[in-house]
Amino acid sequence: MNDAKKRIAIFGSTGSIGVQALQVIREHSELFEVEILTAHTNDDLLINQALEFKPNAVVIGDEQKLTKVKEALKSLDIKVFGGEAAIEEVADFDSYDIMLAAIVGFAGLKPTLKAVSKGKMIALANKETLVVAGDIVMKSAVENRSPIVPVDSEHSAIFQCLLGESRNPVEKIILTASGGPFLGRKPNFLVNVKRDHALQHPNWNMGAKISVDSATLMNKGLEMIEAKWLFNLEPSQIEVVIHPQSIIHSMVQFEDGSIKAQMGLPDMKLPIQYALGFPARIKNNFQRLSFRKHSNLTFEEPDLKTFRNLGLATEALAAGGNAPCILNAANEIAVWAFLKNRIGFLDITAVVEKTLEKITFIKEPSLADYFESDGEARNFAASLLKM
Numbered sequence: 001m002n003d004a005k006k007r008i009a010i011f012g013s014t015g016s017i018g019v020q021a022l023q024v025i026r027e028h029s030e031l032f033e034v035e036i037l038t039a040h041t042n043d044d045l046l047i048n049q050a051l052e053f054k055p056n057a058v059v060i061g062d063e064q065k066l067t068k069v070k071e072a073l074k075s076l077d078i079k080v081f082g083g084e085a086a087i088e089e090v091a092d093f094d095s096y097d098i099m100l101a102a103i104v105g106f107a108g109l110k111p112t113l114k115a116v117s118k119g120k121m122i123a124l125a126n127k128e129t130l131v132v133a134g135d136i137v138m139k140s141a142v143e144n145r146s147p148i149v150p151v152d153s154e155h156s157a158i159f160q161c162l163l164g165e166s167r168n169p170v171e172k173i174i175l176t177a178s179g180g181p182f183l184g185r186k187p188n189f190l191v192n193v194k195r196d197h198a199l200q201h202p203n204w205n206m207g208a209k210i211s212v213d214s215a216t217l218m219n220k221g222l223e224m225i226e227a228k229w230l231f232n233l234e235p236s237q238i239e240v241v242i243h244p245q246s247i248i249h250s251m252v253q254f255e256d257g258s259i260k261a262q263m264g265l266p267d268m269k270l271p272i273q274y275a276l277g278f279p280a281r282i283k284n285n286f287q288r289l290s291f292r293k294h295s296n297l298t299f300e301e302p303d304l305k306t307f308r309n310l311g312l313a314t315e316a317l318a319a320g321g322n323a324p325c326i327l328n329a330a331n332e333i334a335v336w337a338f339l340k341n342r343i344g345f346l347d348i349t350a351v352v353e354k355t356l357e358k359i360t361f362i363k364e365p366s367l368a369d370y371f372e373s374d375g376e377a378r379n380f381a382a383s384l385l386k387m
Contacts, residue, residue: 221313
């Protein structure tokens with residue numbers, strides 16, 4: 001790496017990915033410095049992060065908390081902004097080198113598009129950005145020479161496996177899924193699942209929304225859609241396999257039948273560090289994988305009859321257009337309702353399915369169409385829940 005520190009803007013600094021990214025930066029302060037921090041509502045953690053890392057700017061999305069954040073940071077030379085529009089505005093700053101896009105859900109699209117339009121390097125942890133508008137985002141990334149390095153462990157694995165293989169056509173990619181906390185369970189069990197059960201992921205430490213998506217297998221469906229755009233694939237080239245140990249993070253099969261896999265212990269700090277340090281691999285003290293302790297790696301087909309979200313996502317991927325946008329919007333509303341204990345676990349899938357059937361399909365949507373489809377899908381899903 002060159003002598004200059006990389007200036008990192010963390011959009012979503014108080015979430016699981018943001019917190020772990022700051023751990024990586026803390027341990028490699030000779031390589032990285034924090035330029036921007038943004039949060040939605042967690043003002044206390046944002047303040048503590050700003051006091052430690054002293055960024056150039058912070059944004060609290062909830063404007064009602066702006067005064068508190070300003071007061072806490074008034075002794076420091078830190079610009080403090082409030083409101084959702086300010087998050088997009090600071091993405092337009094020239095003062096950072098890398099955006100870590102870690103805002104959860106559709107809310108991450110606008111600031112990421114802004115950074116891409118400026119040619120910034122994107123460490124992409126927000127899969128919904130590509131799920132919703134992958135065609136537009138990737139076209140802009142090419143036009144503005146904005147490198148996108150994935151942070152999701154699965155897409156990071158594929159990215160790493162493809163390095164040095166630019167002249168070798170890919171036959172397919174194989175996304176691995178842990179199966180979540182309910183692997184092997186049937187609907188008669190899942191009907192009684194509560195919020196706390198769904199948040200107990202067996203292998204990964206993640207935020208609430210992605211933990212529920214993992215439990216329903218929607219997360220893997222969203223990853224399939226993201227992979228299509230990241231790696232320029234056809235839907236038929238994307239396969240999902242259940243791998244409960246989460247040691248193999250994903251694989252690439254080439255036209256000669258050879259398969260490359262990226263492996264390691266399940267720790268999100270590794271793909272975060274890889275993205276921030278790219279193209280260099282940075283030495284660290286993370287726990288190492290021992291095959292003597294992990295000698296039993298197993299694989300099985302996903303149960304699409306029980307976990308129908310993965311099937312719905314596969315259908316949306318094949319349909320293209322605004323179908324993935326509708327899928328994502330309905331899922332965000334349904335997961336929110338589940339986390340508030342307003343609907344059951346299996347109701348999440350029902351809401352997504354009914355919304356996909358209701359909202360008008362658009363084969364070649366514009367960016368405005370995507371925003372309109374998102375809003376319509378959210379309103380319809382909310383009406384199903386009587387919100």
